[in-house]
């Protein structure tokens with residue numbers, strides 16, 4: 444990717460953050476060009492750091508900028524009619540698209556937009572989860588851990604695990620069932636605000652005294668600091684649909700698991716029963732964004748949530764993708780929860 448392309452992406456991402464971009468934003472070529480012109484006022488790009496609560500001494504690595512801030516040319520105003528720059532921008536805007544909810548956006552922008560959603564919902568995430576699901580997400584997560592049934596000393600990697608929901612349930616299970624305090628979980632999430640939330644919960648828990656968890660900023664699509672064949676179980680709960688390239692996430696999961704290791708995913712899925720589907724759609728599109736607006740003062744993020752669920756592959760297709768990544772599955776490879784509102788997928792690395 445050329446320097447100008449990188450600048451363009453940084454600027455779009457930065458603009459998205461600065462302008463509190465609504466999910467209604469349309470990323471038309473013209474709009475990006477216009478925004479870019481407005482942006483070219485000589486501001487230096489900032490790197491993004493983890494909040495103060497996430498200190499390396501607390502086993503949390505601050506977020507390193509994915510694209511290092513580029514000085515010099517990034518600070519120079521863009522000439523209004525530079526054909527070369529326009530060409531580069533048009534190239535980028537015409538580059539591969541992905542979905543962000545029901546919108547089509549350049550692939551490179553999705554991560555920034557998803558990041559904005561989770562930074563915005565982090566403080567109200569738990570309350571909203573309980574409101575939206577009537578607390579049912581707790582039962583799903585409990586069942587998920589009971590199905591995993593980890594043995595003593597299990598090494599778990601929980602990806603997109605910012606809230607610590609899976610990590611703490613896992614440690615509680617090992618403590619309760621095996622009186623085991625040697626099990627360990629490494630939590631990786633791309634969003635420092637979400638991670639701060641889970642890290643805080645962990646630091647207040649009994650598990651801190653034996654250093655049973657590590658919280659790190661990282662991208663599911665490129666788990667740079669996780670060694671090949673190093674973990675017993677890999678979990679990703681309600682995280683994978685937010686990733687730009689699901690195939691890359693699965694490939695990374697396969698790489699880091701030990702032979703015999705297990706991939707487990709909990710994610711919203713597809714409801715088939717017609718009457719339930721009608722009710723569920725009504726609830727999703729009419730009530731949830733409204734709840735988001737009232738409880739979290741953030742309608743757009745919850746609109747994204749319901750839209751992103753509809754974009755995620757259905758149970759069968761996702762199971763196929765898991766197999767394509769190299770995993771073996773048993774039977775269908777998944778179990779539906781609550782009529783398929785959510786599904787648990789499992790794959791084995793042999």
Ligand SMILES: C[S@@+](CC[C@H](N)C(=O)[O-])C[C@H]1O[C@@H](n2cnc3c(N)ncnc32)[C@H](O)[C@@H]1O
Nearest residue numbers: 561603604605632633634637662663680682685
């Ligand atoms: C809906 S929350 C789920 C949190 C938790 N796993 C749970 O079950 O409650 C989705 C999480 O995915 C994280 N996420 C999104 N894209 C990611 C990526 N590419 N890599 C790692 N984490 C990501 C978000 O930051 C957010 O914390």
